Amino acid sequence: xxxxxxxxxxxxxxxxxxxxxxxxxxxxxxxxxxxxxxxxxxxxxxxxxxxxxxxxxxxxxxxxxxxxxxxxxxxxxxxxxxxxxxxxxxxxxxxxxxxxxxxxxxxxxxxxxxxxxxxxxxxxxxxxxxxxxxxxxxx
Numbered sequence: 001x002x003x004x005x006x007x008x009x010x011x012x013x014x015x016x017x018x019x020x021x022x023x024x025x026x027x028x029x030x031x032x033x034x035x036x037x038x039x040x041x042x043x044x045x046x047x048x049x050x051x052x053x054x055x056x057x058x059x060x061x062x063x064x065x066x067x068x069x070x071x072x073x074x075x076x077x078x079x080x081x082x083x084x085x086x087x088x089x090x091x092x093x094x095x096x097x098x099x100x101x102x103x104x105x106x107x108x109x110x111x112x113x114x115x116x117x118x119x120x121x122x123x124x125x126x127x128x129x130x131x132x133x134x135x136x137x138x139x
Contacts, residue, residue, distance in 0.1 A: 002104045003057045004097060005049055006032040006089065007042070007074065008064035016062075016094050026098050029057070035070050043073050050081045058104050059083040060097055084109050092119040 006013040013032035021027040031049055035042040046061075053059045059082075063071040066087045074085055084106055086093070093116035097104065100112070 001029075001057060001102075002060060002097070002100065003029045003053065004031070004060050004062065004094070005046065005083075006030065006062045006094065007035055007046060007070050008033075008089070009035055009068065009070060010037060012064055016089065016091060019091055020094050020098055024095060024098055030094075030098060046074070047077065047081075050077060050083060053081075053083070060104060060109065061085050062089040062094065062097075063087045064089055086113060088113075090116055090119065092116045 006016050008016070011034045013034050017027060017030055017032040020030060033042050033045055033049075050059065050061070061074055061083050063074055063085070064087070065071060068087075071085075071087045077083075078085055084104065086109060093112060096112045096116060097109070100108070102108070
């Protein structure tokens with residue numbers, strides 16, 4: 001149905017993969033590439049994964065930094081291959097995408113990106129009437 005390729009600078013991609021596996025158990029359709037961790041050309045591995053992608057599945061490629069080198073190289077691959085490219089990846093987004101049971105479209109991905117953005121919050125302690133911090137700050 002959907003498949004995912006996470007590509008980031010250094011080992012963030014592996015961390016997102018491992019956290020997704022820990023929290024959801026669903027990673028059979030998720031691959032990752034840690035870019036620039038050694039001298040190998042990670043773009044060749046990315047192109048191999050993308051070109052061998054099952055055409056029955058929608059491929060979503062996730063990168064870490066908008067305008068960063070990883071994202072720039074994947075943007076160039078959009079001209080040759082069909083996939084949805086999302087940048088600025090975070091764990092809530094990966095989980096939302098991986099847990100989605102329906103085929104992903106650009107519109108659905110856009111909605112999930114907006115939901116993931118809402119997870120970025122500055123948290124302040126909530127004070128109770130007696131100036132103690134509430135132990136359940138999400139209530």
